[in-house]
Each structure stands twice: as structure tokens, then as C-alpha cells.
Amino acid sequence: MTSPFTRTLWLLLMLPLLTAGAAMAQKLPGIASKTAGMQQFPGYFTFYYDDAAGKIWLEIDKLNQEFLYVNSLPSGLGSNDIGLDRGQLGGQRVVYFEKIGPKVMLVQPNLDYRAITDNKYEVRAVEESFARSILWGFKAEAADGDKVLVDATDFLLRDAHDVTGSIKRMKQGNYKLDASRSALYLPRTKNFPQNTEFEATLTFTGGEDAGRYVREVAPDVQALTLRQHHSFIQLPDNKYKPRLADPRAGFFGISYFDYATPVDENIEKRFIARHRLQKKDPSAKVSEAVEPIVYYVDNGAPEPIRTALLEGARWWNQAFEAAGYKDAFRVEVLPEGADPMDVRYNIIQWVHRSTRGWSYGASVTDPRTGEIIKGHVSLGSLRVRQDYLIAEGLLAPYEEGKPVDKAMMDMALARIRQLSAHELGHTLGIMHNYAANNNASVMDYPHPQVKLDRTGDIDLSKAYDTGIGAWDKVAVTYGYQDFPEGVDEQKALTDILAKGRAEGLQFISDRDARSPGGAHPEAHLWDNGTNATDELLNVLRVREKALQNFSENNIKPGEAMSTLEDVLVPVYNYHRYQTEAVAKLIGGLNYTYAVRSDGQLVTEVLDKREQQQALDALLKTISPEVLTLPEHIIQLIPPRAPGLPNSRELFAKRTGLTFDPLAAAEASADFTVSFLLHPERASRLVELGARSNSLSLQDVTEQLIQNTWKSRREKGLQEQVQLQTEQVVLTHLMALAHNENASYQARAVATAAFNDLKKDIEKKLRTNKQGSYHAHLTFALERLNRPVSEEVQPSKSLDLPPGSPIGSGEVLWCE
Structure with a gap:
């Protein structure tokens, strides 16, 4: 304990500094005088724009009050490989402003470690045990009582999204931010009662060592100009009730360590991510919502794609209806003048890139509770063209004198509906489910379900399913059901999952499905069929038929014959994903995310006979009959025409400019x-x-x-x-x-x-x-x-051209 003498001595020593600080505070001008003549933007955090200096002055009237800070990328680079896409969400942090003398700090508390208790000393002990982060330091330039004014310009003009780091990590160049070519972007700098939005145009220079991905998309590799967005968002009230996570439910979420937890309980707490949704009457079997969930489709998406996006996204209302809601989920077109980055809008954004790539569903989530504040879907525009290309390869539709088969556009739009629903599902908090065969979930990755009809022709009429799946209804009911008073919520949630299992539904997600050495017999990306082996044989029959029919009719009249290779690639490799699925049956182990006493299968080795059937089918994929391209196809494909460069979408070659059927076979055999x-x-x-x-x-x-x-x-x-x-x-x-x-x-x-x-x-x-x-x-x-050592490894075969995404969604919610 500090003695009275020590405290007196400390005050005497600090008095000059305190007096100087007080004098400094008294010298600060008032906010009105400092901002005279500037354009005022009243709202959540009022700010002022000084046009003459190109500065933004931020008025801070909520010291030591937490809010959510989100950065994002409203305009992208256009390269799928680098990943800096239009509409990409960046970091999201709970922060607060703290004033220390003339400085104002933007502080991020450490929410990974907490003490949920009324004991302030216990709370302080945890806070002081782990580091916090000060994200930025401002200088107070004006003040009115508890309000201070700071120059926020440098904070807004920094590379908050780490564009330079993303480019460098992909080995595409060493860029740096050029302040002389960067400025605030006023058209997207706005203020609202519950959120303040800033945007800046940033230019990155230094492209002497720019890589291929940058050179493909930049008009001048010496200057990359993008925009970055900053959002200050009022945190939700404390009326949201977090829902405990269950490994069997298939939800993303938050987790943290609560050091106030009794010793005999788990210190790590997990809660699912979900939107706030409540019934007007929780006791009613069917009830309207207090406030429905509304999503908006990018008005920049063209028709007929925009309608397909609307239709697919609206499928989720079927799941909310199954959970007892009426009109609780809506999808509309983004209103004119609305900003897609505005936190008030759940958005489905149409994104353009130079190459096809993943789509993804992300969310702005309250890190304290898991409540989703904004859902943000990004859909790559080239994906619909990839499905159309697959259909061209399967149908050879451009026969002289005959109308083009509309089945190709029908298939492509059917995929876009499913893609819209899939990525939106992530923004509802729902993970991938790769064990959802027989169309049990839109959260699986679907391969086109193509069959041969009775006459032996290729049938695309049911390539993709329509509507929400049975698993999706279970997931939404688990995540969004609003229980009346008196109901044991945890028991009710367990019963929802048990009912789904009784209906034959199971959930297996990314880690189990994505590993090439994976063991689960049901967890695959892009596969079809109740029996993976039987479906591989079907896929091989479809592939054989498509190759038999392959001709100049696979491209439009007037196109270079060398473009036949573009169409051939997805046909020749049509079986690649079903091959991967069947491989996982060999050495397969069936299992579930069981919890103690739930009655589920824990583990079970796959039957040897089923493994043998899978092996027989796989060996067929490397037979000379399957791997060898027909002579009539080889003769059709000349070297690439001028103006049509080689790309990674084509077969690798060992023969220089000429088409190489042996290289295509080598890569396919190596794959299996x-x-x-x-x-x-x-x-x-x-x-x-x-x-x-x-x-x-x-x-x-x-x-x-x-x-x-x-x-x-x-x-x-x-x-x-x-x-x-x-x-x-x-x-x-x-x-x-x-x-x-x-x-x-x-x-x-x-x-x-x-x-x-x-x-x-x-x-x-x-x-x-x-x-x-x-x-x-x-x-x-x-x-x-030949001796094999660490320096001399066995030869490496050629790789297949990129497959994923064949026209489906992503990563993670990320992915």
C-alpha cells in the first residue's frame, strides 16, 4: 500500500506536468471555430470535410464507448489469384477511443480472453494478463467539453486492407502506398445514425518486379489504384441472446476463454454466428418476425442473371417457413443510390475478375456475441460462363442450320441460382455440408447431374437441383428457432438435431472433405450419387459419349479451331471430382461428429467389398481406353491462333506449340x-x-x-x-x-x-x-x-488444368 508521504511526493512531482496539460487543454480551440467553413456530416460520429486541405476531421463524442470498426475493399484488383476482390470484407474489431492528455488512442481490447462476472477485480485481472492493441494514435486539435476533434486523414489514407502484403505474399511485386496519388473519396464517405462510412482512393507504386497476375489486370503496373473503406458501426444492444454451438449443427461462430468459469466447467465458450431473428409470437406454430432478414441483390448484375440470383437466394425462405416463420426472409434488388458497403444492407454482390475463381459469403459479426450484423456475398461473374462452357463441351450444340440448344443457358442459370443460395447460406452462419448427397443441402458443392437418356443422348435437364435441402431446414431451425418461455432450449436444440439424424441427414464439413488423403466415404466436393462408385461409372459413360460427339460443332461458326481445346478440357477431365470421391472409399472410415450418448455411429471401417468395387472403378480411369483421346479430336486442334495466348486453363504440353494428347493422358493418370x-x-x-x-x-x-x-x-x-x-x-x-x-x-x-x-x-x-x-x-x-536422396526426388508428372471452381462456391465462408 502506498504511504501518504509517497502520494504527496508524487503529486508534487506531477503537478507541473498536470498544470501544463491543463493549460494545453485550455488552449485548444472550440470545435465550431476549428471547423468553420468546412462541410459537416452529422451522424454516428460527426465529421467535417476540409476541401481546401483534403482532410477529414473527426468529432469524437463517445470516449471509452465500444463500437465496431470494419475495413473493406469496395473496388478490387480483378485478380482471383491475388484475391483483392471488389466488396471484400477485411478485419472487424471491437474498438474504443481513449483520451490520454493531448492524445486520443484507438484501442482494440482483447476479447479472446474474458471474465464474464460482476467482480471488477476479476475482470481487471484478466484484462491485465493479456495484451490489448492500440491501432492508431490521434492528436486532439479542438475540444468542447467531453468532445474532441482529431485529424483522421492519415488514418483513412493508410493501407488498412494490407493490399501491399497481399500482393507480396503472392510474389507479385513489392508495392508501397504513394500518398501523393491518394485522396479521400467523397461519393462513398457518408454518415448515418448508427454507422459512419469513410472511403479513400489509394495508389500503390513500385511495380518494377510486378508478377504475371498483376500484369494481367493492371492498366499500368507502376500504379495500382484501388479504394478502401472504413466503417464505424454502433454495436447492437444487449438484448440478443447468444446460442451455444454444437459440433453437429454445422454453424460458424465465435469462441473465447472465460476465466470466471468454475474449475469443473469448460473454460472455452463457443457460440454460433446468426442474425437476430425473433417471432412476434414465439408460442405460435407459425409467426411473423419482429423484424425480417432482408438481403439485396447487386443492381449491377445483368439480366437474366439478376433474376436467377433473386430466385436462388429466396429459396432460404423455405427453411425459415419450416422453422415456423412467416415472411421472415426476403430478397430484393439493391435500391438506387444505396451503398453496398453500408452496414445496413445485407448484400449479394456481383464481382468481375480477369479469371474465374471462387465466390464467397462473408459477414460482419459482433465479436462479443456472434450476432451477424451484415451478410455480404461476393459472386464471381465468370462462373456462369464456366457452366455454359461445360454444357458446350457436353452437347456440341453449334450444328449448321440448327438453333442453339437453350439447355445450356438453362443449366448455367440453374447453377447461378444454387450458387446464390449456397453463398448466402454462409452469411446466415451455416458451414459447408459435404455429406449432403441426394441434394440434401445447398451447402454442398454440386457437380452437374448429367445422364444419358433412353436414346443414349446426353440429358442436362436436371443438372442442378432447385430449392433448399432437408439439411438446410434442420440447420436454420437449429440456429433461428425462437422458443417460448418455459421451454428447455438446450433440450429442444438437441431434439432438432436428433430428428435430422433420424431422417438420415448427417453433417461433415471442410477439413474432412478437402484433404486428398481423406477417409470419410460421404465427404466429397463436387460429387454426385448415393453410391460414389456407381456414379463414377455413369460419369465415365457421359464423358465417353461427349468425346464421341466432339467435333467442330463444339464451337460457334467463325471461331478459331484452336479454341476447341478450351471446350475439350472440362470434357476430358469431366470425371475428375467423382474420381476423387471414389478414392476416399479406399481405406475409408465412416464416422460422425458424435457427442457422448447421442446414439450416433462413432467410427466404422468401410466394408472391403465396397472398397474393392471402388478400386476397380479407379483402375478403369487409368486404362488406355479411357485416357487415349480419339484420333478425330486430335486432328481438329491446331496450335493456338494469333491473339489467343496459352493459359493455365489449357492442357499442359511437352510438344511445344502443337496439341499434346499424351500430356493430357499423363496428367489424368497422375491425378488418379x-x-x-x-x-x-x-x-x-x-x-x-x-x-x-x-x-x-x-x-x-x-x-x-x-x-x-x-x-x-x-x-x-x-x-x-x-x-x-x-x-x-x-x-x-x-x-x-x-x-x-x-x-x-x-x-x-x-x-x-x-x-x-x-x-x-x-x-x-x-x-x-x-x-x-x-x-x-x-x-x-x-x-x-538411380539413388534417391533428399536432393534427388522421383520425377514429377504434369498437373491437370485448374478445376475448382467448376462453377460452384467457396471457400470458406471464405471460403
């Missing part, structure tokens, strides 16, 4: 084998084969070699495809044997496999003394005898 011999799958096959009725790694390697190296010899181009596929198999066996991420026994099995193969090759060389097969065997033996 990379899944079969993935180190995680190989290690799991060792483990499952030892403890259950599962395929073993020996089973897989033996059958793989039997169906390639030991199969019947082909002739012509199929022979060359067969030989290079065998080299691809050898590459992956060698890679697995030397992969330290694989288990010892997986590496041992791979080593034994290629040693047995080596003996077989040596035997065959004694009877094959010349020709392509002799050269093939000699090269393989040389590869097997």
Missing part, C-alpha cells in the same frame, strides 16, 4: 494414382488392413501394378499412353517409398512393390531387345537403380 498412393491413405491402409476386414496397401499396390505394368500390351497411341501411365505409377511408388510423412510400413510396402517390379522388368528385358517397349523398360530400370 496420386490419390491411390497418397501417404495418408497408404498409412491408413496398413493400419486398417491389420485390424479389420479392409483392403490392405499390398492389395492396392498389387492390383495397381497388375492393371498397368502387367496388363495386356496395346498398340499405336494407346500403347504410348499405357507406357507413360506405367511410368506415372512407378513415380508414385518411388515417391511413397521415400516419403517421410508416410508410416514406416507404408514405405516398406511401396519399396517391396517396386523391387518386385524391378525383377519383373529385368526378366522382360531379356526377351524384349528393341522398340518402344524395350526403351520403356530400360528407362524404368534406370530410374529404379
Whole structure:
């Protein structure tokens, strides 16, 4: 405890400083005199614009009061790879202004660590145990009582969205902000009662080392000019009731550590993210909402796309109706003059890029509670064209004298409806659900459901489903049901999930589905069918038919013949996602996000017979018959015409300018084998084969070699495809044997496999003394005898052209 003498001495020492501070405060002019002649913007935080100086002066009348600060990117770079898209949301932080003498600090408290208690000492102990962040320091330039005026210009003209960092991380150049070419952007600088909006035009210079992605989109790589937006938003009131998260419910959310939690309870608290929605009468089976959720479609989206976006987004009303709401969810066109970055509008924004890419659904969320304040969907405009391209490849629709089949546009618009619903679902708080086969959820990634009709022709009529799925209704009911007084909410929520499980619905999300070594038999991106293996065989039949029909009718009259390759790529690789799905059946493990005593399956090894059927189908995808392009197609594709540059959307080539059918086959074979011999799958096959009725790694390697190296010899181009596929198999066996991420026994099995193969090759060389097969065997033996060290790795095969997104959504809500 400090003694009276010490306190007196401290006051004597500080008195001159305190007196000087008081004198300084007295010298500050009044706000009115300081801002005389400036344009005033009254609102949440009143501010003033000084046109002569190009400055914004911010009046701070809410010291030590928390609000939400969000930065965003209203105008983008246009490169999907760099990811700086129009409408991209940036960081969102709870902050407050704190005045310390002549300085005003913008402070971000640390909400990851809290003490939810009335004990102020316990609260202080947690606050002082973890760092907070001061985001900016201002100087008080004028004052009226508790109000202070600061120059906010430098704060608004900084690179808050880290544009320079994003470009640098993608190795696309070292840029810096040029203040001389940056200024405030008044058309989007506005004020409202509950939010204050600022925008700035920023120019980044220094593009001497600009990368390809920047050069593709910038008019001048020496000067990249974008706009950044800053929002100060009033935090919601304390009437919102957070809802506990459940791993089985499929919601994003917030989490934090509450150090006031009793020792016998979990210190980490998790709550779902959701909009505030309440029934006017919670006890009624069906009730209107106190305030409905309203979304707005970008008025910059053209027709008929805008209507498709509206229709797809409105599907979610079906889910809210299933939860007992009437007219609680609406979608309208953004009103004229409304700002998409305004926090008052949940927005579905139409975004243009130079290349196709992911769409995503993001949200402005209250970090204290998980309440969604604004939903913000960004949809890439080139996605609809990708689906149209797929349809062109499947139908060969441009036959002379015949009208163009409207099925292509119908399919593309059907996909846009689903995409609109999918990304909006993320902004409702809902995660991906990749176990939602049979159209159980719009939160899955859908591959076109294409069939052969009774006459053997390709049928696109049911390529994409319409309407919300059964899982989506369960999720919305879990997240948004408003329970009447007296209801045990936690029990009611558990019952909602149990009812969904009883109907055969399950939830498996990103981590389980995205790994190439994944094990869950239902968790796949872009797959179809109740039985993955049967659907792969169907997809291969559709692909075979499309390749049989492939001709100059796949492009419009007058187009360069070399553009046939653009259309061929998605047809030739049409089976890629179903292949990936089937690969996960091998060494597959069925499981759920079970909690104790909920009666769900915990884990179950997939039946060996089902794994064998999957392996048989996968081996078909690397057969010479499937991999070899028909001669009539190869003859149709010349080198790229002038003005049509090569791109990553085309097949990789080893033949220079000419079309390379062998390279296409190599990349496709490598794709399948990379899944079969993935180190995680190989290690799991060792483990499952030892403890259950599962395929073993020996089973897989033996059958793989039997169906390639030991199969019947082909002739012509199929022979060359067969030989290079065998080299691809050898590459992956060698890679697995030397992969330290694989288990010892997986590496041992791979080593034994290629040693047995080596003996077989040596035997065959004694009877094959010349020709392509002799050269093939000699090269393989040389590869097997080559020492492999950390510096010398097995050969790397060609990659497929980019697939994702084939016309679907994203990442994360991110993704």
C-alpha cells in the first residue's frame, strides 16, 4: 500500500506536468471555430470535410464507448489469384477511443480472453494478463467539453486492407502506398445514425518486379489504384441472446476463454454466428418476425442473371417457413443510390475478375456475441460462363442450320441460382455440408447431374437441383428457432438435431472433405450419387459419349479451331471430382461428429467389398481406353491462333506449340494414382488392413501394378499412353517409398512393390531387345537403380488444368 508521504511526493512531482496539460487543454480551440467553413456530416460520429486541405476531421463524442470498426475493399484488383476482390470484407474489431492528455488512442481490447462476472477485480485481472492493441494514435486539435476533434486523414489514407502484403505474399511485386496519388473519396464517405462510412482512393507504386497476375489486370503496373473503406458501426444492444454451438449443427461462430468459469466447467465458450431473428409470437406454430432478414441483390448484375440470383437466394425462405416463420426472409434488388458497403444492407454482390475463381459469403459479426450484423456475398461473374462452357463441351450444340440448344443457358442459370443460395447460406452462419448427397443441402458443392437418356443422348435437364435441402431446414431451425418461455432450449436444440439424424441427414464439413488423403466415404466436393462408385461409372459413360460427339460443332461458326481445346478440357477431365470421391472409399472410415450418448455411429471401417468395387472403378480411369483421346479430336486442334495466348486453363504440353494428347493422358493418370498412393491413405491402409476386414496397401499396390505394368500390351497411341501411365505409377511408388510423412510400413510396402517390379522388368528385358517397349523398360530400370536422396526426388508428372471452381462456391465462408 502506498504511504501518504509517497502520494504527496508524487503529486508534487506531477503537478507541473498536470498544470501544463491543463493549460494545453485550455488552449485548444472550440470545435465550431476549428471547423468553420468546412462541410459537416452529422451522424454516428460527426465529421467535417476540409476541401481546401483534403482532410477529414473527426468529432469524437463517445470516449471509452465500444463500437465496431470494419475495413473493406469496395473496388478490387480483378485478380482471383491475388484475391483483392471488389466488396471484400477485411478485419472487424471491437474498438474504443481513449483520451490520454493531448492524445486520443484507438484501442482494440482483447476479447479472446474474458471474465464474464460482476467482480471488477476479476475482470481487471484478466484484462491485465493479456495484451490489448492500440491501432492508431490521434492528436486532439479542438475540444468542447467531453468532445474532441482529431485529424483522421492519415488514418483513412493508410493501407488498412494490407493490399501491399497481399500482393507480396503472392510474389507479385513489392508495392508501397504513394500518398501523393491518394485522396479521400467523397461519393462513398457518408454518415448515418448508427454507422459512419469513410472511403479513400489509394495508389500503390513500385511495380518494377510486378508478377504475371498483376500484369494481367493492371492498366499500368507502376500504379495500382484501388479504394478502401472504413466503417464505424454502433454495436447492437444487449438484448440478443447468444446460442451455444454444437459440433453437429454445422454453424460458424465465435469462441473465447472465460476465466470466471468454475474449475469443473469448460473454460472455452463457443457460440454460433446468426442474425437476430425473433417471432412476434414465439408460442405460435407459425409467426411473423419482429423484424425480417432482408438481403439485396447487386443492381449491377445483368439480366437474366439478376433474376436467377433473386430466385436462388429466396429459396432460404423455405427453411425459415419450416422453422415456423412467416415472411421472415426476403430478397430484393439493391435500391438506387444505396451503398453496398453500408452496414445496413445485407448484400449479394456481383464481382468481375480477369479469371474465374471462387465466390464467397462473408459477414460482419459482433465479436462479443456472434450476432451477424451484415451478410455480404461476393459472386464471381465468370462462373456462369464456366457452366455454359461445360454444357458446350457436353452437347456440341453449334450444328449448321440448327438453333442453339437453350439447355445450356438453362443449366448455367440453374447453377447461378444454387450458387446464390449456397453463398448466402454462409452469411446466415451455416458451414459447408459435404455429406449432403441426394441434394440434401445447398451447402454442398454440386457437380452437374448429367445422364444419358433412353436414346443414349446426353440429358442436362436436371443438372442442378432447385430449392433448399432437408439439411438446410434442420440447420436454420437449429440456429433461428425462437422458443417460448418455459421451454428447455438446450433440450429442444438437441431434439432438432436428433430428428435430422433420424431422417438420415448427417453433417461433415471442410477439413474432412478437402484433404486428398481423406477417409470419410460421404465427404466429397463436387460429387454426385448415393453410391460414389456407381456414379463414377455413369460419369465415365457421359464423358465417353461427349468425346464421341466432339467435333467442330463444339464451337460457334467463325471461331478459331484452336479454341476447341478450351471446350475439350472440362470434357476430358469431366470425371475428375467423382474420381476423387471414389478414392476416399479406399481405406475409408465412416464416422460422425458424435457427442457422448447421442446414439450416433462413432467410427466404422468401410466394408472391403465396397472398397474393392471402388478400386476397380479407379483402375478403369487409368486404362488406355479411357485416357487415349480419339484420333478425330486430335486432328481438329491446331496450335493456338494469333491473339489467343496459352493459359493455365489449357492442357499442359511437352510438344511445344502443337496439341499434346499424351500430356493430357499423363496428367489424368497422375491425378488418379496420386490419390491411390497418397501417404495418408497408404498409412491408413496398413493400419486398417491389420485390424479389420479392409483392403490392405499390398492389395492396392498389387492390383495397381497388375492393371498397368502387367496388363495386356496395346498398340499405336494407346500403347504410348499405357507406357507413360506405367511410368506415372512407378513415380508414385518411388515417391511413397521415400516419403517421410508416410508410416514406416507404408514405405516398406511401396519399396517391396517396386523391387518386385524391378525383377519383373529385368526378366522382360531379356526377351524384349528393341522398340518402344524395350526403351520403356530400360528407362524404368534406370530410374529404379538411380539413388534417391533428399536432393534427388522421383520425377514429377504434369498437373491437370485448374478445376475448382467448376462453377460452384467457396471457400470458406471464405471460403
